[in-house]
Amino acid sequence: MVRWMVQVLLLGVVLLTAATQDSEEHKKEEEEYYADVGDGRGPPQNVTVTPGLTSLTVSWDPPDELPLYYSVTVGSDTQVVYGFSVVINNLQPCTTYIISVVSVYQDESPVTYSSGKTLDSVPPPPQSCWFEDITNTTMTLYWQDAYINCAITNHNISWSWDVLWSDEAGSGVDANRGNHIRLRDLSSYTNVTAEVASYTASGYGPSTSCWDVTSQESKFTLSNFGMCHN
Structure with a gap:
């Protein structure tokens, strides 16, 4: 009877130890997975806009993990950018534009929004x-x-x-x-x-x-x- 109880107790210890090891390994795998797919990723940081008469210069700081590229949209113009700034031309003077700057990763695209206004121009003559x-x-x-x-x-x-x-x-x-x-x-x-x-x-x-x-x-x-x- 005593021997049987000892065997049951030992079996419980073995199962508990195995479960603990499985839990720790699963947690480690989760941490490694999220570190691989999301840690350091994010939208562009500190987006700044420098106006010109018919252009806007958009620049930013990268997130910790560099994306494949950036996608910058100003008005109806979208450009693919591999650096940290871009000049958008052929805009209208005295006009406010909504700007989106996207970090494009393999499976996600976090975005930062900003705005900028082109400079005033001297007017044309009256009609x-x-x-x-x-x-x-x-x-x-x-x-x-x-x-x-x-x-x-x-x-x-x-x-x-x-x-x-x-x-x-x-x-x-x-x-x-x-x-x-x-x-x-x-x-x-x-x-x-x-x-x-x-x-x-x-x-x-x-x-x-x-x-x-x-x-x-x-x-x-x-x-x-x-x-x-x-």
């Missing part, structure tokens, strides 16, 4: 300018800005004038945030030439020009007509 509400002493100058992503915050308006059939002439300069300006105190039958340039944070762009003539003052008044009656 057109013209005069309306013309009298013999006043006229209103209108203009239409060209489309641009950059904010147009002001306009420089310069004009010169000369009275037809006379030596009288002059000029003026003004600034205006809107789309029109009223020119006053002109003489009858005066030729006016105006130039309009738009302004962004980068400065004034080229101008567009237009011209028109004030009305000729009538030589006849109501009293003149009245004098003609008998």
Whole structure:
């Protein structure tokens, strides 16, 4: 009876020892597996974006374990990169872009997101300018800005004038945030030439020009007509 109990006890010790060894070996295998497939992998670190007028330079620090390559997407442009920076060209000025930088491994692709805005550019000339509400002493100058992503915050308006059939002439300069300006105190039958340039944070762009003539003052008044009656 005693011998049987001793044998059972020894068998339990053997089984417990084997189970412990199996558990330790399994744990070791798990640690080695996860060390092989995931330890040190990750998305690019410290992504920085340096803007240009029509480009963005994207750079980053690598994760501990280098990926096969990086995939960088800016707007609709995606590039495969084997280094730690890339220049994305052919972008629009004054535009904010969402940027993704992906570490591409064999079976995973962790990503880091960032954003960048291209620099302001000087604006193109206004599409057109013209005069309306013309009298013999006043006229209103209108203009239409060209489309641009950059904010147009002001306009420089310069004009010169000369009275037809006379030596009288002059000029003026003004600034205006809107789309029109009223020119006053002109003489009858005066030729006016105006130039309009738009302004962004980068400065004034080229101008567009237009011209028109004030009305000729009538030589006849109501009293003149009245004098003609008998």
